[in-house]
Amino acid sequence: MDRRAFNSLMGLGAMGLALPARAAGPYPDRPITLIVPYPAGGPSDTGARRLSVALGQKLGQPVVVDNVAGASGSIGAQKLLRSAPNGLTVFYGSPNETLLAPLANPAIQYKSNEFRMACLSTITPYVLVGRASLPANTIDELVKLGRSSDKPLSFGSVGLGSQQHLAGESIKARSGMNMLHVPYKGASPVMNDLLGGQIDLAVMTFSGGTLDLIKSGKLKSLGVLSSKRDALAPTLPTINEGEYLKDVSFFSWGGIFVVAKTPAPIIERLNTELNAVNALPEVRASAEAAGSRVPERMTLGECDQFYQGEIAKFQKIAKTVNLTT
Template sequence: MQTFRRHAHAGLDRRTLLARAAFGAALALSGSLVAAQNYPAKPISLVVPFPAGGATDTVTRLVAQHLGQVLGQTVVVDNVAGASGAIAAQKVVRAAPDGYTLLAGTVNEVVLAPIVTAGTPYKHQDLAPIGEIGVTPFVLVANPKLPANTIDELLALARQKPGTLNVGVPGLGTLQHVATAMLASQAKVNWLTVPYKGAAPLNADLLGGQVDLAVVTLPSAIGYIQDGKMKSLGLMSLHRDERAKDIATINEGREIKGFTTDAWMGLLAPAKTPAAVITTMNAALTQTLAKPEVREGLAKLGYRVEPGTPAQFGELMAREDARYRKLAATVKLDR
């Protein structure tokens, strides 16, 4: 009889523990739902993977100011530079998934770093997409003395002199490096990659005639192209840009078709951030990007606004990841 009582009490204890555990889980879930519904209830930290004053920082500060107005809450920009943006991304990956620490991320640290940098402690799936901010196109430019004026003439020259043309990149594993590698792979040509420590010394050598080719953002190149200090060989996008309609895309040549390498930027949160928080932030970002002063400001900084849903941004990240992993399997992109 006592044995029965012991088992009965033990069963009761187990049931009690299970009930308490279930109640605790429900309470925690309820608390997180309430927190999500009240979001944002305090300032939001928007982490930027580059130093203050750069292009990404400037875009982020413009968006943060107006995003805060839409949300009715302060959005604080937090510059966390280092490791080509990976330190900032890792900070957000490790943050509490409550929507109060977000990343103003670019393709470089979100997608490329885990592919080209050994030991990167995260993958793009560790970040939840909120929404894309915009894209800035790249243009393939050349030293004006290079005897090629179109993409087809360049590829013909590269085949005549395999391995002799040099292309400068602002660092191994950067999107510009990836773009030149993809182009060479698709066209089946070979040229010498010259890595620099940033865009400034690369541009100086390109203007000085020490470099044959480079991939640069369109806004940074337009003035030099118009002044004849750089020669445009083609925009690395599917369509011409409204700001420079006279610059053809490389897809308008005979050989290259369907080629695009745009530099995108967007907002991301730690994985497992509540869907309600993601939805709130996406709606606020969409409203922010609809403001004429924001669109005009981004256009001046070289960005074409690309608002969309979290799912659309996530699909873009997945496509880019698959594309660059395929390239990395055949071309050395390691940093």
Template sequence: MKKLLIAAAAALAALGAHAADFPKEKPITIVVPFAAGGPTDKVARDLAQALEKPLGQSVIIDNAAGAGSSIGTAKVARAAPDGYTLLVNHIGMATMPALYRKLPFKIETDFEYLGIINDVPMTLIGKPSLPANNYKELAAWIDANKGKVNLGNAGLGAASHLCGLLFQSALKTEMQTVPYKGTAPAITDLIGGQIDLLCDQTTNTKAQIDGKKVKAFGVTTRKRLTTPGLSDLPTLDEAGLKGFEVTIWHGLYAPKGTPPDVLHKLNNALKAALKDPAFIKREEDLGAVVASDKRIEPAEHKAFVEAEIAKWGPVIKAAGVYAD
């Protein structure tokens, strides 16, 4: 017993020393559970750059895409809980429990919550040849073409998929959904007229709206955006779709069991990054709003995700959407 106690004390002392030195040992890796070039990847790369100064260490990105973000998320859940492997994921942290019958991790218990990074509004956009020029005309066109309207998305569990589910539910109509392997091919087909509509994050749609390559019908926030190029767009709520609101958020996570001192350092570094003027400017240029509320605290971050799980679960189950 005495030997066991000595060994345990030695292990704790080593862990404390490791936490005190963190993160001098090696670069930190942020796992992004989506392909490079997508909106979550953009956010993660911006954040990685902003984290390097407060951490005093390089931060690199590891794209581990697939299965609606569950592959990359599982990779972090299995990683050593030493603070050197982190996860940036979006609203998928709240929707995976309802979308997948079996997951190799539990959102509520297998991660340490470090804080919300940002909120990203979404925009409802249409192909250039649509006869509608505003939301009222679009609603009438959808009603006149029931069962024929094609609504694209970036794949199961993607932000565009979730927005599409809510959009159909709000209109009390069903559309022909067309899933893609990512946002880029969906937008390419929208511009080309192969699909009619897409609801996606401003980080993906702003350039297309600015270039007038698509028709924009509204934003999914309660208030109009102040972002140049998007400030003239009405909210879908004010345009006639009362109560409609969807915002995609991103958060930072560590594996469960990461030492408290390391978590404290990571949370402080995140708070510093969220105040970095360069980071704020890059996010604002994409139409995103950097978090500054109580959700930047770990406990509030976790409470927020649990509330989002409760919100999205019934919506997804009512739509009968799931993956094995």
């Protein structure tokens, strides 16, 4: 090549007009990492592992669960947001990490809109439970105990600023009980200390064996946090059936998230395959056996609408309670 031709080619490159780069391979071309922001064995971990094998089969690549616990799930969330927006790292998220952690902890710099929900995976009711030796068997007896005791009733949560923390603070504010928040790093250590009698109360999901522990008498149910009894546990009264508390409603959800800047075709592929996984009878049966339900098919647009609605709802609730202690 003579010098004139070489200089012409270099000029084209400088203007961004060089020959096109080799096209990237079809998504996914490598294994996918699924970040779970809590320790192994908790409800989030169970939900993620329920999906991982079937999702890997649909995508044609292994989906490897990576448990990254701490700081109300925000450490795992930050690991997702530091990853490349290519769909090869995804996140099993809930309101705790995506919505509430940034509201409760000023040190957390990320925003809820930095995540995008690829698909909603589970919806799980909450129940207020007490240690077996707690001298209260109904929500009204608990309120009377909490109002009269000089020593505060301790309530555990999966972390500072978590949805369980928010629910506990809301119950405290509405009932006038003397309560003290005890944050943990995930559901498993909360359950261990509750069973051991180190704490008095906790807001727990139906999953993780909670219902079986209630049935066996190892935990006390003080009320499901919903407006009506749940079909998964129709014999358990709601917290609203007592005299002192009304209009208390909290539920958990879990979904697969990606970095918001991930290309739309990749998120659409994830949405399609995750909906297919959600429709599998064995996945639905496994979720119900664990105390959750799988939602009906949701398009990516419907997932966006749901997530934006949750952002607005929790930002409003968080203004009414203390999420910093």
